[in-house]
Amino acid sequence: MRLNIFPEREPNVNGSGSWSFYNADIASGTAPGSHAKCVHTPLDQGLLEPYLLFVHERLTDEEFLQRCESRSMQNANESLHNCIWLKVPEAQVLFTEKG
Known part of the structure; x- marks a missing residue:
């Protein structure tokens, strides 16, 4: 399924x-x-602007950029998630119906 x-x-x-x-x-x-x-x-620029502005400010923050340069940004949960999906690709996951 x-x-x-x-x-x-x-x-x-x-x-x-x-x-x-x-x-x-x-x-x-x-x-x-x-x-x-x-x-x-089409995207509503008025609705997106507050979110995009936040992301832009975050990505251009000097402290953030320095952490990116030193490669110390890997999130532990993201890393675990990556390890799990490398071992069991999503295409191989079988789902059963509960009924």
Whole structure:
């Protein structure tokens, strides 16, 4: 049983049948359309700005950048998560229905 209901997309599909409007346009010989016209869920800049500003300020903080340079930013939970998925890839996990 698969948990997600959406079909898997191959990562780099090229050609006129591509799910990527950019790749489909390139394959058909036409100029790629703009994201504003081709993406059906435009982002609301007013809603995103407070979050993006926080991320920008955090990523440009001198103390943060110095810690990145010394490679001391690895989160212990992230590291554990990585180890688990390296040993048991998500594609191999089997789910059972409870009923």
